[in-house]
Amino acid sequence: MPIRVLVTGGTFDKQYNELAGTLTFGETHVEQVLERGRCRLDVAVQVLMMMDSLEMQEEHRARIVAAARTCAERQVVITHGTDTMVETARALAASVQDKTIVLTGAMVPFAFGSSDGLFNLGSALSFVQVLPAGVYVAMNGRWFAWDDVRKNRELGVFESIRGA
Amino acid sequence: MPIRVLVTGGTFDKQYNELAGTLTFGETHVEQVLERGRCRLDVAVQVLMMMDSLEMQEEHRARIVAAARTCAERQVVITHGTDTMVETARALAASVQDKTIVLTGAMVPFAFGSSDGLFNLGSALSFVQVLPAGVYVAMNGRWFAWDDVRKNRELGVFESIRGA
Amino acid sequence: MPIRVLVTGGTFDKQYNELAGTLTFGETHVEQVLERGRCRLDVAVQVLMMMDSLEMQEEHRARIVAAARTCAERQVVITHGTDTMVETARALAASVQDKTIVLTGAMVPFAFGSSDGLFNLGSALSFVQVLPAGVYVAMNGRWFAWDDVRKNRELGVFESIRGA
Amino acid sequence: MPIRVLVTGGTFDKQYNELAGTLTFGETHVEQVLERGRCRLDVAVQVLMMMDSLEMQEEHRARIVAAARTCAERQVVITHGTDTMVETARALAASVQDKTIVLTGAMVPFAFGSSDGLFNLGSALSFVQVLPAGVYVAMNGRWFAWDDVRKNRELGVFESIRGA
Numbered sequence: 001m002p003i004r005v006l007v008t009g010g011t012f013d014k015q016y017n018e019l020a021g022t023l024t025f026g027e028t029h030v031e032q033v034l035e036r037g038r039c040r041l042d043v044a045v046q047v048l049m050m051m052d053s054l055e056m057q058e059e060h061r062a063r064i065v066a067a068a069r070t071c072a073e074r075q076v077v078i079t080h081g082t083d084t085m086v087e088t089a090r091a092l093a094a095s096v097q098d099k100t101i102v103l104t105g106a107m108v109p110f111a112f113g114s115s116d117g118l119f120n121l122g123s124a125l126s127f128v129q130v131l132p133a134g135v136y137v138a139m140n141g142r143w144f145a146w147d148d149v150r151k152n153r154e155l156g157v158f159e160s161i162r163g164a
Numbered sequence: 165m166p167i168r169v170l171v172t173g174g175t176f177d178k179q180y181n182e183l184a185g186t187l188t189f190g191e192t193h194v195e196q197v198l199e200r201g202r203c204r205l206d207v208a209v210q211v212l213m214m215m216d217s218l219e220m221q222e223e224h225r226a227r228i229v230a231a232a233r234t235c236a237e238r239q240v241v242i243t244h245g246t247d248t249m250v251e252t253a254r255a256l257a258a259s260v261q262d263k264t265i266v267l268t269g270a271m272v273p274f275a276f277g278s279s280d281g282l283f284n285l286g287s288a289l290s291f292v293q294v295l296p297a298g299v300y301v302a303m304n305g306r307w308f309a310w311d312d313v314r315k316n317r318e319l320g321v322f323e324s325i326r327g328a
Numbered sequence: 329m330p331i332r333v334l335v336t337g338g339t340f341d342k343q344y345n346e347l348a349g350t351l352t353f354g355e356t357h358v359e360q361v362l363e364r365g366r367c368r369l370d371v372a373v374q375v376l377m378m379m380d381s382l383e384m385q386e387e388h389r390a391r392i393v394a395a396a397r398t399c400a401e402r403q404v405v406i407t408h409g410t411d412t413m414v415e416t417a418r419a420l421a422a423s424v425q426d427k428t429i430v431l432t433g434a435m436v437p438f439a440f441g442s443s444d445g446l447f448n449l450g451s452a453l454s455f456v457q458v459l460p461a462g463v464y465v466a467m468n469g470r471w472f473a474w475d476d477v478r479k480n481r482e483l484g485v486f487e488s489i490r491g492a
Numbered sequence: 493m494p495i496r497v498l499v500t501g502g503t504f505d506k507q508y509n510e511l512a513g514t515l516t517f518g519e520t521h522v523e524q525v526l527e528r529g530r531c532r533l534d535v536a537v538q539v540l541m542m543m544d545s546l547e548m549q550e551e552h553r554a555r556i557v558a559a560a561r562t563c564a565e566r567q568v569v570i571t572h573g574t575d576t577m578v579e580t581a582r583a584l585a586a587s588v589q590d591k592t593i594v595l596t597g598a599m600v601p602f603a604f605g606s607s608d609g610l611f612n613l614g615s616a617l618s619f620v621q622v623l624p625a626g627v628y629v630a631m632n633g634r635w636f637a638w639d640d641v642r643k644n645r646e647l648g649v650f651e652s653i654r655g656a
Contacts, residue, residue, distance in 0.1 A: 366631075368651075448529070449611065450612060450614030450618070451529075453633050454619050455622065458622040469532060470532060471622075
């Protein structure tokens with residue numbers, strides 16, 4: 001059964017614009033990541049938007065929810081900026097019940113050498129195959145239920161709200 | 165609950181010896197991979213051996229099996245050369261019943277830029293947390309039961325024996 | 329005879345701050361670059377400042393000029409932001425006559441995989457050993473006299489003012 | 493005036509064959525290196541052979557000498573394995589008088605992350621533009637006349653025979 005990968009941008013897909021000297025979005029790197037990982041899963045990559053998750057409005061979340069709900073696949077991975085990943089997870093949980101949805105992202109752009117993006121996508125694609133229906137965040141090698149996760153901005157890591 | 169990572173070498177950990185111009189083993193790169201992935205799992209890394217899996221003898225497999233059986237953790241990831249990974253999986257399945265054991269490796273050394281090692285370790289560490297007790301191989305983003313997997317040497321990928 | 333390397337920052341030394349999601353300065357990467365290049369030159373690295381060259385004021389240029397003039401070495405390489413590299417070259421030419429000074433930089437931070445920094449520093453360190461006394465810019469594998477060079481901002485390359 | 497780059501292989505161009513698990517030659521990486529360095533020199537790249545310099549026979553050196561002698565350019569860079577680079581330099585010096593020829597190579601393949609190849613090619617392309625006619629080796633940021641250089645195999649660096 002194929003897996004749907006919805007791309008929304010985030011640090012994962014940022015790249016360096018050498019003319020402007022700034023971080024910007026271009027094409028997604030998800031296919032490159034899958035190739036690097038010699039991934040042999042049946043994956044359908046769909047780019048919904050390329051944006052910083054701090055700039056996401058309600059309408060953007062509505063589009064993500066709609067795409068996750070209406071796609072044929074029952075396993076969905078979403079690449080997303082880390083800053084509001086939990087907020088989008090909540091919106092998904094309110095609207096999609098019968099699918100396994102895993103959100104992931106990166107602290108460092110894949111385009112830079114030291115990115116966690118390859119690790120995280122390997123992790124998210126694995127969790128989505130085995131976790132029961134529900135909405136999850138996969139970061140730092142861990143998985144979190146959508147209602148038990150927050151980003152610790154001081155440390156740059158995700159953690160359980162209830163501890164552990 | 166912590167995860168035990170048993171290191172046995174394999175392509176994953178090979179590196180370039182610039183004086184000899186050959187591929188050799190030095191220290192394991194597993195800690196570096198975990199750091200790159202910003203991994204926050206409670207992981208105990210144990211180096212059992214650093215060798216090419218084509219050179220493994222029965223005694224080496226016995227040591228791997230013993231380490232997996234006697235460690236306190238119930239979730240065990242083993243980094244291993246891809247050539248005889250399936251053989252070691254079989255040996256583990258014959259001797260360890262009550263743990264989730266996931267073998268993984270890499271087609272390209274982590275020390276080289278284009279390695280799948282980061283993806284694969286992210287994948288293996290995820291599967292080991294969610295799959296029921298049993299022995300598995302995690303490669304190419306997929307998981308395989310120990311008795312339904314083979315390495316396709318022409319393509320350099322792992323596949324199910326029974327298809328799909 | 330040793331070579332003085334004066335570090336002033338610029339894109340060359342920018343790095344990604346994963347907590348803030350921004351490009352910032354930390355320690356210089358020049359030593360790392362020299363190590364990567366297996367450089368065996370007698371090099372004295374001195375960090376003068378770590379700044380974007382667009383933010384350089386007259387006082388900063390005065391400090392660079394003073395350091396280049398007063399150091400014992402007769403061969404000086406300066407890492408510098410590309411945007412005002414030519415301006416600093418002009419200031420140096422007005423004040424230092426008897427040394428070979430080569431300014432270089434990068435279009436992409438060394439910390440990112442795809443940087444030209446390693447190539448450029450290899451180039452600058454080579455030119456400084458063989459060019460006669462004078463002030464030069466070394467970028468794109470080429471060398472330019474300080475009064476015959478400009479940055480082409482559309483292309484992100486340096487070119488001769490008089491052509492060719 | 494254009495620069496001729498003659499490619500002969502060596503560690504510089506080795507790559508990892510992930511099916512065989514060995515180091516082999518494929519296409520040259522020289523164009524990639526030039527692109528990475530944002531090189532804007534007028535360079536004509538010509539692949540003569542792709543081989544380990546330990547396996548070079550007299551006929552191979554004869555082909556290198558012929559190519560360097562007969563090409564229209566007066567500035568020639570040769571990428572070469574480090575083990576017999578000095579031997580080829582000697583053969584060139586015996587037959588080509590009126591050109592500047594710079595041999596360079598790498599201790600680590602460019603295809604691997606930690607290569608010195610980018611630094612070395614930046615260095616060689618710079619020296620070739622400024623050094624007078626003659627045959628030179630450019631390694632470790634330094635240049636050596638063909639008759640005053642040897643590879644120190646214990647350290648993996650090039651050094652002057654007469655010291656310094």
